[in-house]
Amino acid sequence: MTDTEATALLGLTGVDVHYGDFQALYGLDLSVAEGETLAVIGANGAGKTTLLKTISGLMKPTRGTVRFAGRDVSRTATHKRVRSGIALTPEGRRIFASMTVEENLKVGAYGRRPGPWTLRAVYDAFPLLAEKRTRRGGFLSGGEQQATAIGRALMSNPRLLLLDEVSLGLAPVVIADIYAALPAITAKGTTVLVVEQDLTQALAVADRVQCLLEGRTVLEAAATDVTRAEVAAAYFGTGGVPAQRGAAATIPTTRQEA
Amino acid sequence: MDWVNAVLQGLLLGGQYALLACGLSLMFGVMRIVNLAHGVLAVAAAYLAYWLVSHTALPSFATLVIVIPVMAAVGWALQIGLFNRALKQGELSPLLVSFGVAVIGANLLQEGFKADSRSIAIGDLATSSIRLSDDLSIGVFSLITLVVAVVVIGGLRAFMAYTRVGRGMRATKDDHEAATLMGINERTMYALATAIAIATVALAGVFLGMSTQFTPTYGDLVLIFAFEAVIIGGLGNLWATLVGGLVLGVAQTVGAQIDPAYGVLAGHLVFLAVLLVRPQGLLVSKAVMA
Numbered sequence: 001m002t003d004t005e006a007t008a009l010l011g012l013t014g015v016d017v018h019y020g021d022f023q024a025l026y027g028l029d030l031s032v033a034e035g036e037t038l039a040v041i042g043a044n045g046a047g048k049t050t051l052l053k054t055i056s057g058l059m060k061p062t063r064g065t066v067r068f069a070g071r072d073v074s075r076t077a078t079h080k081r082v083r084s085g086i087a088l089t090p091e092g093r094r095i096f097a098s099m100t101v102e103e104n105l106k107v108g109a110y111g112r113r114p115g116p117w118t119l120r121a122v123y124d125a126f127p128l129l130a131e132k133r134t135r136r137g138g139f140l141s142g143g144e145q146q147a148t149a150i151g152r153a154l155m156s157n158p159r160l161l162l163l164d165e166v167s168l169g170l171a172p173v174v175i176a177d178i179y180a181a182l183p184a185i186t187a188k189g190t191t192v193l194v195v196e197q198d199l200t201q202a203l204a205v206a207d208r209v210q211c212l213l214e215g216r217t218v219l220e221a222a223a224t225d226v227t228r229a230e231v232a233a234a235y236f237g238t239g240g241v242p243a244q245r246g247a248a249a250t251i252p253t254t255r256q257e258a
Numbered sequence: 259m260d261w262v263n264a265v266l267q268g269l270l271l272g273g274q275y276a277l278l279a280c281g282l283s284l285m286f287g288v289m290r291i292v293n294l295a296h297g298v299l300a301v302a303a304a305y306l307a308y309w310l311v312s313h314t315a316l317p318s319f320a321t322l323v324i325v326i327p328v329m330a331a332v333g334w335a336l337q338i339g340l341f342n343r344a345l346k347q348g349e350l351s352p353l354l355v356s357f358g359v360a361v362i363g364a365n366l367l368q369e370g371f372k373a374d375s376r377s378i379a380i381g382d383l384a385t386s387s388i389r390l391s392d393d394l395s396i397g398v399f400s401l402i403t404l405v406v407a408v409v410v411i412g413g414l415r416a417f418m419a420y421t422r423v424g425r426g427m428r429a430t431k432d433d434h435e436a437a438t439l440m441g442i443n444e445r446t447m448y449a450l451a452t453a454i455a456i457a458t459v460a461l462a463g464v465f466l467g468m469s470t471q472f473t474p475t476y477g478d479l480v481l482i483f484a485f486e487a488v489i490i491g492g493l494g495n496l497w498a499t500l501v502g503g504l505v506l507g508v509a510q511t512v513g514a515q516i517d518p519a520y521g522v523l524a525g526h527l528v529f530l531a532v533l534l535v536r537p538q539g540l541l542v543s544k545a546v547m548a
């Protein structure tokens with residue numbers, strides 16, 4: 001671990017984050033090496049979205065530091081972090097509703113960072129977007145919106161891509177489609193931090209998993225070293241003692257919401 | 259033929275209203291700010307042009323080369339210095355702040371230029387007209403104003419639709435937090451929007467000063483007409499603002515045709531009717547800065 005911390009692309013040290021009086025993260029440490037894919041998992045309210053907002057700059061830590069590419073960015077404005085290579089596909093996708101898919105993608109390239117991602121590259125990775133390029137954001141299905149959101153983030157040619165709850169509210173077949181694009185993204189050298197409630201997807205795509213519970217890390221391991229039971233115990237906070245076998249069956253695998 | 263003439267003159271007058279209103283429409287569209295200082299800024303631009311004409315050898319139209327950049331800078335400074343701070347306090351604050359700017363601005367103009375009415379001389383252009391028939395003729399300057407309004411609104415529309423910065427501005431309008439995730443500096447984008455808006459109202463103000471007499475408090479009337487044009491057309495949509503301006507102009511001239519005292523009143527009544535029957539404006543747009 002100390003190895004990766006020395007060369008980490010992203011490093012959080014002792015990060016506290018508050019919403020007013022409510023504390024969402026408690027002294028959180030996290031590190032992602034260049035080229036690695038880290039999955040952060042946890043139940044609702046574990047602090048996953050807050051973590052991504054803190055990395056992207058939408059929230060500022062009350063204590064601790066966020067380092068990116070060797071620089072302390074704890075106080076750096078969001079738009080500047082984007083220009084230095086951090087891109088977030090936010091919770092709820094936040095597609096620009098009055099703009100077409102293609103315009104959304106072009107806005108993603110606003111900072112004009114050079115790199116491999118162009119309109120053509122995004123359309124290659126997400127063929128469904130090429131068909132919908134002239135459709136306005138407000139008229140897209142959930143899956144199309146998610147693909148647009150990821151494509152839009154890629155257009156900024158990020159070194160670090162933050163994906164928040166990609167699977168939320170999508171049908172399994174659509175989730176599979178979107179995750180199918182992930183290897184093409186990491187193959188271009190992009191480091192990915194994915195936040196998921198869907199354990200199956202998270203374990204399938206990640207090199208390493210870090211499980212949060214009520215704002216603290218309760219498990220951190222290579223994705224291949226960890227069993228579902230261990231993850232389940234951490235996920236539900238059942239004290240590190242693997243719960244009875246039945247517990248694994250209650251792990252939310254694919255959540256499909258309205 | 260009188261009625262045809264009234265409509266024709268109304269359309270020409272509407273060009274002036276549309277030109278006055280498009281900056282108001284832009285600021286509301288991008289930032290949800292209703293800028294009550296809009297009228298006083300138009301009049302301030304007219305005074306600046308008047309001052310330049312009387313203190314330098316600059317021809318009237320050439321003053322635009324100075325007035326527009328100066329007023330754009332004023333707009334930028336207003337946004338950075340006042341409106342951006344006010345926006346943090348909620349939606350109502352910029353409205354109140356702009357009201358303060360309007361009051362202070364009108365009084366500063368009063369101090370600097372006295373309450374006498376002024377106008378910017380444009381020589382023969384003020385009276386020259388094109389005869390369409392024995393009964394119909396249109397003023398050349400009114401026609402120029404209408405053409406300028408269409409060009410400015412078309413230009414703004416093209417800027418928003420086809421340029422990188424214009425797309426960034428629309429993104430900021432749609433979702434300002436998501437826009438920052440695209441690498442857009444929201445506060446700079448707002449400052450740019452206001453600078454452009456005030457540049458257009460400066461142009462409109464100078465044209466106004468060339469077509470009519472103005473006083474330091476004339477901005478109140480300008481604000482009302484601009485506001486009516488924006489509401490009649492539909493909020494936050496630039497082409498709708500053009501249509502709104504034309505409708506308001508026609509309403510006023512047709513009203514005046516019925517009785518010369520009813521011109522402005524007829525405009526207000528159309529405005530009220532639109533608010534009652536079709537509050538989203540005549541041209542409905544679904545959140546599109548078209």
